[in-house]
Amino acid sequence: MQDKDNVEALPQKAAVSGMKIYFRLLGYVRSSWFYLLLSVIGYVIYAAMEPALAALLKHIVDIVSVGSISESRLLIPMAILGVFIARGVGTFLGNYFMAKVANNVVFDLRTSMFNKLVLLPSNYYHSIPTGRLLAKLTYDTEQVIGSITQAIRVLLREGLTVVGLFSYMVYMNWRLSLLFLVVIPLIGLVVSYASKRFRKLSTRIQNAMGGVTDVASEAIKGHEVVKIFGGSHYETERFNKAAHENRRSQLKMEMTKSLNIPIVQFILALMMAALIWLALSPSISSHMSPGDFIAFLTAAGMLGKPIRQLTDVNSILQKGIAASYSIFDFLDMEEEVDKGGVSIERLKGNIEWRSMSFKYPDADKKALININLSLPAGKTLALVGRSGSGKSTMANLIPRFYDFDEGSISIDGVFINDYKLTELRSNIALVNQQVVLFNGTIRENIAYGHLSDSSNDAVVDAAKAANAWEFIQELDNGLDTMVGENGVLLSGGQRQRIAIARAILKNAPILILDEATSALDTESERAIQTALDGLMENRTTIAIAHRLSTIENADIIAVVDHGEIIEQGSHSELLAMNGAYAQLHNQQFSDTTA
Template sequence: MSAPSMHNSQSESGVKIYLRLLGYVKSSWWLFVISVFGFILYSAMEPALAAMLKHIVDVVSSGAIEENRLLIPFGILGIFVCRGIGTFLGSYFMAKIANKVVYDLRTLMFDKLVLLPSAYYSEMPSGRILSKLTYDTEQVVGSVTSAIKTMLREGFTVVGLLGYMLYTNWRLSLMFLLIIPVIGFVVSYASKRFRKLSKRIQNAMGGVSDVASESIKGHEVVKIFGGFEYERDRFRKVANDNRRSQLKMELTKALNIPVVQFLVAISLALLIWLALNPDLSSNMSAGDFVAFIGAAGMLSKPARQLTDVNSILQKGIAAAQSIFEFIDMTEEADKGVQTLANAKGSVEWRNLSFKYPSSDRLTLESINLLLPAGKTLALVGRSGGGKSTLANLVPRLYDVADGELLVDGQDSREYSLKSLRSQIALVNQNVVLFNGSIRDNIAYGYLRDAPDEDVINAAKAANAWEFIQGFEHGLDTMVGENGVLMSGGQRQRIAIARAILKNAPILILDEATSALDSESERAIQQALDSLMKNRTTIAIAHRLSTIENADIIAVVDHGQIIEVGSHKELIEQGGAYAKLHQNQFNEE
């Protein structure tokens, strides 16, 4: 199927998207009713003003000024008080609704974000995701509040004024109405253009946040490698795309308003010309005539605002479409129903092949490997050979499509994700710490209610307690965003303490000591030794010290296992592992 036709089938109609968006207003229906009442009250005061105008002219022309001297000012005051109450009720309660809609959408999107498969994170820039959560939801507010507010307030006003005009002189009013289809045509042409431009602005905004967030994260590399000009040009390009789309939008908007106003002016001029015809206005008093022209003149402001609503509405619909596409994404598949509790920890890869969703070639091919419970498996081989993928399939960060991965003798897809992952602890090469205290980072997730005593014991076992005590606030010391306030070795030991506290039967160590000085490495190696005791451990390692003590060593190359055995057996074989060992031994 060609891409454009697929795109057409995907882009739902604006009305459908908008109705779905309004579905989020349902829970606040009573606020909506108060708001509508407010707008009706406001709108009713416009024809009331026209009627007051008629009354004033009639009073002046009949000379009955004295008896109406108090009535008219109080009447005018009353109209403006009612109008003010109507505006407040309408606007405030509509803002409350919008606030709730944005909150609901954002929380829904975040809940979805956490449940998306790992593949989504590796393919989608984080700036683009953040832009959806912030910019797109803000655009939706406009279409929920400003647009509905204007449509209700100005819509009721137009209905009220037209009703009053029909009541005063229906023949003249019908002639005035003939111009409305022409205005409708101008508006519908503008809407299509607004929607198209809004989509472009959203994509451009995503680009702006992408480039900015990359520069923020990689600021050290930018400074040292002199990437300032390259990053600046990249940012200027995306910011310029955004500026150009915004300008086009403003141009369409700026042309739209005067054109509609001009059409209204033509109809008004025509109306006055007709009204001056004695046949059409024979039964109208001077007051009727002034009030009729006044009401027709009052129509131009709400008519203009109703056409203006269009651009806000189209922006909101384009943003809502992007939000709903995100909300409708398929979550991480979890068809497993069995619960894995107190796993023994044996892991077996059986005839397993795997490729990443975005890749054409196999990352792993026909892997057969058994890791008995409580034993340590070291995966060695050059970068990009598939070692991390082999380990990442155990907690089902990706699902196996070909072959099986067995945990405790059963296909891991039979277990529910939550129970499977509760039996696995992970220490990454890129340690992930969250912007909170050391305690929050050790007792994270399921562990957050762990007593301090257990947290301290875990920190001691990870050789981290010594440096934690050195901080003024101890466990309450903040680690900064992604742990920037800690050294590499400290971050690593906090991550190991987290894994020790979890006390899971299966442990994955992904190059856990690769980025450290020898003193930190010694401390961490001791911590890892206490962590690995009586656990099934999968260690991806570069350093020989970690590898030599492993029960099983597997050499992974180009997605295949080319050698398996203990350190002693593999050295005697004199194959790939012996060569690797020899090279590294010489280096060390």
């Protein structure tokens, strides 16, 4: 329902500022001004040849009527060839260089959008489906190509042609030419109505296209679940529904376009009929020669095609405006706020939570409530509790994936919002429960981002420390083996070890482990746990774990429940309390021995 409301509301907002948005889009043309100039020159040459043809026809009729054909027998064919050669040169210059302009604009838009994407706050990624984001980067920008190449080409070429032909008609007979001024308001009314409908339908098509990519993206990512649980029919129905909505909007667009063209043609036909009727009046055409008369009617007839194309291009132009609205709305979003000014090289890692509460954007309940906790530098904090209790949220606030308003989190006595964001995060290493690998080599995934300049020996040492070197050596290409999208070519345990190697290579003073050994078998888990124990020495570590056996040696264990810390202390202290932690421990122990 919300999407539908957005679809209906967006065109109304866009209608007010449609041309402003389009001029903003044209601002991206500035970097290609030379290509645009060559394109305009080409279209000027093309447009000039249209009245030249009418003038050439006048000359032919006049020399035939006076019987002096032999004098121009060679000149006229050469002139015709010259006109069409000039038209060909103008068409090439106009079309080719306009295509270069459009592709440069789309390249700039796509790179600007992606640059924006990586700077947006984490809550944006959770508020919009992946398919909708991909539609913005692909489909919307493709619509912009049409609004620049085809739309500007027609506006320039056919617009200049109309100006050229009309100027020639005024020169031949200004009184007859005034008839065209009568039909312009009628055509304008038709175009105005069509513009509003085109933009409204274009926005619907964009949203429908986003729905198509949403369903397709989810079905591709979850193909194993779809097959195991027999979801093929359900996903097919979802996709058919989304595709049907897209088809329905496309057909409405085509119907509007198909009605728009014949209405404009009928208006032009009425104008031509009235023009011929007036032209046959002796009082109006008495001073015109036969050549003048034929040339005038030819120029008037030639006006029909460019005017029809000018009205036809309106649908493409409105698609581009609707797409530009979506693109600029995205580009104008607020980036991650970095108000920090405190510069750091390497943190010690003394972390303290003071009366800190947090609520996710648009959520009704607080995810964390009045957290008070102190973690000395070099010590390990283990967060335990049921799923959804707030453990990962506590960890995610350290690198400022989210900002909060209540209470404070400080590192080395400085409020985390006061640190420069990039420098704060450069002091933190993270291993997620859901391992993220990129479609590159193992080496590129270990030495990722700022670590890309790491030496080969450093990468190998990190892989060895993460117990990953053994399986890497067995691969055909070793460190240069491609891992596939999100590491699909590796097993879950192998992916986990690559992520741990990446954290080891970073050598950051603060380490966040979110179920870092969850995807490992028992043997690998022991080896990795040994490596992690070595990694955690002299580092401030926040470890989130469901398996309590992996965090028994933690300096501080905090039990989180419904966003609150209900118990904290060492393993032995919490067992002695015989509270929530002891209950969790006994339950896991009994499950293990059962």
